[in-house]
Amino acid sequence: MDAESTRSKSCSDKLALRQVSSLLSCETSRLVAPTENAYLAGLILPEDEISQVGCDRSFGENGRMQALSGRYWPRETKLNEKTPGYRFRPFQVLSVPSEELAALWPFAKPKSVPCPAISLEQERDSLTSGAKPKKARPGNVSAVWILAPSYNYPSAMTMDTGSKSVPTLCHSKTGLYETIINGVKQGNRASSPGARGASSLSRAKLWALFRKITPASVPHTYQTDVSPSGPLSDAIEAEDLPINTLQPHMPDITTYQDFKNPSNLEDPLQIRNQAIGDAKLVLKGWMANTGDESWGLDVLVDPKKRKR
DSSP states (O other), rough: OOOOOOOOHHHHHHHHHHHHHSSSSTTTTGBOOOGGGGGGGGEEEEGGGGOOOHHHHHSTTTTTGGGGGTTETTOOOOOOOTTTOOOOOOOOOEEEHHHHHHHOOSSOOOOOOOOOOOOOHHHHHHHHTOOOOOOOOOSEEEEEEOOOOSSSSSHHHTTTOOOOOOEEETTEEEEEEEEETTTTTSSSSSSSOHHHHHHHHHHHHHOOOOOOOOTTOOOOEOOOOOTSSSSSSOOOGGGGOOOOOOOOOOOOOOOOHHHHOOOTTTHHHHHHHHHHHHHHHHHOOOOOOSSSOOOOGGGSSOOHHHHO
């Protein structure tokens, strides 16, 4: 968090931005109203790796995000705690004792240990013996595991695994599991993954799932968890919502670039983009990563089937 300034987002930059944009993605922000539950409440770090000064500067209300304190999106609306909307919500930085961390996460990345000073004779002996110092190297294999949904209806992402049965992990049912190598599911080529090789968490698959959930011709409403008899019965009425909770008609969009940057001013994503834009003005210094969004959902079509 105290690294030198660069033109790329660091991990702390991304976490700081989420304090404004919430955990909602460009897909889910069109379906779910951004309430307090959509934001991180705390960040857990090993106790010996926490710099309180660095954390306060990176994430705190009096640090670099100070200019966003008290800001609301939509800009013209002042929200109360129960009103859906984007705002700067700083999270807590919590610590875990090193001993507990080692017991819970035995396969964590080993810490770099400085090499002790050795004599020229010892260095010569190590070279002649062929002994090499052990180094930790990042792997290109990722494991994805998602808890099964609590409802009894089949999940669209679960059906995509192609498995008739799913394993149980620590007495928890599995909703989705994948092994990803070089960005595609194991057993597929990275050069042409298609629908079979694309991860369910890839941009293309999430966009396709959104299209499946929300047909362009059918309006949808946000799920606000507000009901007259529910736990939030004293919440605000629907007419008081500052956000247009009606999902507007979305014309046929052919590229991911158009999907992420809608031209329709009534699209709920517009408000999220406003919040992110204002946050970037405060954080600043990043080079926009563009040029990789001019593709459509045809990338999920098998090239062999496409020729037929």
